[in-house]
Amino acid sequence: MNAINDGRYMLLLWRAIGMLMNPPGPTPDTLTHxxxxxxxxxxxxRLVLSEENRHTAGVGIDYALDADQGLNVAAALDHARFTVGPQASELLERSSARARDSYGNIVYPADELGFDNGADNTEWDQNIFSVFTLFLGAGIPSFEQDYTFAGFLFTDSNACRVYIRSTRSRLTYGIDLPLVRPDGGPFKGYAYLPSELAPLVRTGDIDSHRVEGAEDEYCTAVADLRAWLGPAKPVQP
Structure with a gap:
């Protein structure tokens, strides 16, 4: 069980790191960090949120790693961002008598703050962040002998174009990834995408998916892989 919990914790840590980056433009002092x-x-x-960028006393949220079916990392991050984040200042003000850790953070069990481990994440950003980190990999990605991750560009609110460069031909391909399912929920079909693309590029079969007449100054060709990726179906509970 400890090894399983270790894996869950590392996944939470890996995904939470993306929350360190502030969005472009001025950052209000009141923004939760x-x-x-x-x-x-x-x-x-424990995820710890601070109500300003000085990183003083904040709110610690405790998530059980060994919850039923294991901690739902995506649900935990959305809970911290969208449920606890907006009320961090209020929680600090009304909870002065609660126990604190050695860094002055007030600690809450996640359940006490309305966490639902069975909830589906409502935004697509976690999913696309995860696939980007898989594309970049740790050390040398297993698919680097076939292609490398060459960039991305959001083409509209529902799609992101990912650029990959063939190691052999040195050609760059643009591949559109859906962000949203037909029912409005976030698309989640990317878990194995980086490794699944490798044989497509290695064999040259990706050229059979070229979109004729598509122009993109950032790539040699645009490949339509929507049918290959499969329909964007809702995730079953």
């Missing part, structure tokens, strides 16, 4: 991700016990992960 991620102060840290720590592990107070083998079966618990």
């Amino acid at each position: 991620l102060r840290g991700v720590v592990r107070p016990a083998l079966d618990c992960a």
